[in-house]
Amino acid sequence: MVEDGDRVCWKKKSIFFDLEYWKYLPVRYVLDVMHIKKNVCDSIIGTLLEIPGKNKDGITARLDLLNIGVKTDLQPEYGERRTRLPPGPWNLSRAEKREVCNSFYGMKVPEGYSSNIKNLVSLQDSRLLGLKSHDCHTLMQQLLPVAIRSVLEKPARYAITRLCFFFNAICAKTVDVFKLDKLEEDVVVTLCLLEKYFAPSFFDIMVHLVVHLVREVRLCGPVYFRWMYQFERYMKVLKGYVQNRTRPEGCIAKRYIAEEAVEFCTEHLSDVSTVGVPSSQKMGVSKPLSGCTVTVVDRDLLNQAHLYVLENTEEVLPYIEQHMIHIQTAYPKFRKRTKWLQDKHNSTFIQWLRFKVQSELNEEDNHGVSENLRWLAAGPNMAVPLYRSYLIKGIKFNIKAQDDVRTTQNSGVYLLAHTMQVASAKDKNPILSNMGFYGVIQEIWDLDYQKFTIPVFRCDWIDNTSGLVVDELGFTLVDLSKIGHRNDQFVLASQVKQVFFVDDPMHRGWSVVLSMPNREYNDVIGDDVLGDVRIECEPFTRGMPNVDTFDEVVVELGSQNIRDGCEDIWVE
Template sequence: MHIEKNVFENIFETVMDIEGKTIDNAKAREDIKIYCKRKDLEKNESMGKYPKACYSLGKKEKKVVCDWVAKLNFPDGYVSNMSRFIDMQKYKLFGMKSHDCHVFMQRLIPIAFRELLPVTVWKALIKVEDMLRLNEDIPVILCKLEGIFPPSLFDSMEHLPVHLAYEARVAGPVQYRWMYPFERYLGKLKKKVTNKAKVEGSIANAYLIEETSMFCSHYFEPHVSTKMNVITPRNDDGGDVEQCDGNISIFMSPGRLSGSRKKRRLIDQEYDAARIYVLLNCVEIEEYVKIFVEEKKTSEPNLTDQQIESRLHSDFANWFKIYAHNSNNVDNRIIKDVALGPLRNVTTYPVYFVNGYKFHTRDHGSNRSTFNSGVCLKGSSYGNLSSDYYGILVEIVQLEYPALPIKSVVLFKCDWFDPTPNVGVKIHKEYNLVDVNHKRRFKMYEPFILASQSLQVYYASYPTLRRGKVKPRPNIDLPIDSMAFQDDEVEAHSVDVVDQVSTPLNDPSGVLVDIDDGNDDVQFGEDDDDTDT
């Protein structure tokens, strides 16, 4: 983590051209003249200034980046509030912890600089996120960076990743051999000191009390809260659901509702959409779906697959209601209750915990500094085209079914973006980026999904001097397809072809700028308050 933090700070501070922190100074330019022979970056003797480098941002671009970071909203517990790290006077970030640097380097750099840096520089920067994982690519990535940035950037910290992959293979996972557990435990012992004149005695006394109380807690009744039974995760979903005979999968998914509840009645369109979605996504009802499809193919052999899909959504619910109660093929009482359809009166909630995530409805989280309303559904459309659906959580609905035992399922009502490939959603597989056109909406009325199917994403616009697009959280598992045409796309050497072309490293506008002389005393003396960044 410390290596990644130092690498991130060196690169980010150079791109942002932070005074006193950037390595692109007069001494670095002289090194370039001696060792690299990049005439594009050499000093203009007549003007006494240096050409502005293509890898550093101007004042307008830096302001755009800082404004963008200030407006970012992340899910609860994902990262610190980035707006607290911004200095809008000097256009820089300060005080970021190791995890904040990790998230920015892995998730935000590909978004932050895509519209602001040349393509060659941007491609080299986004490959940095793989540098700590891919042993065979580390030398190649370093060479690409060396072809762009000054030699002074590549100190011992940039060299260390070369050895990390080998170290991991030889020594195993790092958590078994680093110092953090001991540092945390020493901090825990320091908190036990109540008398500074008797430090050792305070620690020993507090340790004995803790051990004694822990030993006694084993003999308490189960309902008594102790350290042994009150350990719950941040986004606890309530644990396993109590099972009864004949229960089906949609009623056994764990989840925990929270917040003030409200009662309302579903309109006809909502009722039909929720009813058919639950039926088509229940594993135990799949065999009856196959029976329905076979009957339609037999009675109307000329139907296309899309027409059968349409009949399935419009006719299956009523067909299954009659089939389940007029046939001996359905013995499960709970399936017969599901065939009758849900109750029209539902209960809505603003918060739901499921799959390790905390979801907020759009209205509930509108005035919060965090964003927990982004939803992703892994799915497929007609044919063999696999696609994911991205949307905003509008309402959390608890749907109940008639008869005992009490049966309820939680649905998410979402506002879906258009999932059409290359129109509503564009996936950059090489860079693991997903672009979503926030102006286009899904044309079909299918607002509901099972809460247990949802993944959480966040959306962020590209920082740019012009209007940008909307982008979801980039660490979503993309669908993998083994079709031959996709293999050809992967093997296309588009990046290598671009890198082989000699591209100028100075700013295309030809701007000349004054550069700091690189004096160490000046560098650290001007900004003493931020030396920990």
């Protein structure tokens, strides 16, 4: 105990400092990102929606503002029966609370992404109830910035969005150490912005610990090596071992020893999988899951799918070059018209390849034609199996009709393709470059080439010219009703990445594109685990307004802190 005038300060020195080496450790304890993120999420959600027990606003918080001499226009006004609190920059109106809850209520996420968000929303009370640690993780990573896009004033909304983007960057699977300094500077600015628009009571110790997360990444590596999700999940497994509640430790020990014995025995048996250990997602084989219907499809659609398979097969690439040379030789007048040559190639290549391979097979040397190329040139069967669900490398894809009757969304896909881009319909000299395409799976085909099958998706692709925009925060918005690329609907199932679409509360009819987190970990064992570590900081820095933009917005607001158009808060 140290006496300082009239003030008595209590100070405690940890017993670990008695160890000689303890004071020299750069990291004496590791901060748990899972619990930090959960507490920060509870504080933001509880304050915005005024959830009892989680709300950081109240009479005490307003008196703190009065004591330190800031935002004095937000001080409480006492009445005979109840106290009036003027609405601050962090308060939502009743309509805004309903809008946020309706946005969460209508969200459909891919299977395995999170729990059903709809079950966490109470529309009657305009609250989120029963948030678990992983629910807060998904909210802070991607969902919360979308739900608040049309509420709050721009400075407060951007400050919360910056904090969410920081958590999204800090929890990435790979880390770029050269971007950590910039990331640390940005999170400090973000917390300063939050201090401008939120009450001091919001900034407890958990919010303060966010500043130290980048330092621990620099010293300890990526966050997912150290957070507590896997341990919390394993605690649930251990709790499931308990059968006799009067002796829980004995039940856990007995069941654990029995499981270890069974796993030891499986190592000496053939064709027996290890107990409780799932197979790797990377080694997963593509396989259909449900809803097989064999249908004779339209010939034009089948040729379109077959042509896409041929153009994405390595053995066929030399034949494509030969066919383009053949077209240029046969039609010298159109040699410089790239688009006409490509259309002519698409309409004649399938038949030309069939005759070309057949002629090579009739010769004595056979030209080294493989059996796979022979069956590819022959074309697929007209009777095509159609599926409602398909599993690709551990990721489940559904058709749109299947998602309409389910609580999950697995039909959104993204494709990065090297394709021709034209400026307009009259452009006769397109250029080749990479372009991203967003679409929704309508049908899942399994093309039968007799000796093997190839799964392809028939998708409705969003028109990139009129149905896709990127806003000032870097969010990609799509209009799912504007369909384009109708002559190129198919894509190989192994080429796409899964995305999902969330209705944009700011622009009616548009949807925000969100991506699935990367679940693949590098199978590296040894000292070089962190050899090429880098973090995907792009979502945090790309498209984000700089600090000067925030200052301009503050100047426009003036010195008034009371929100216009928001109801007063009454406390009994």
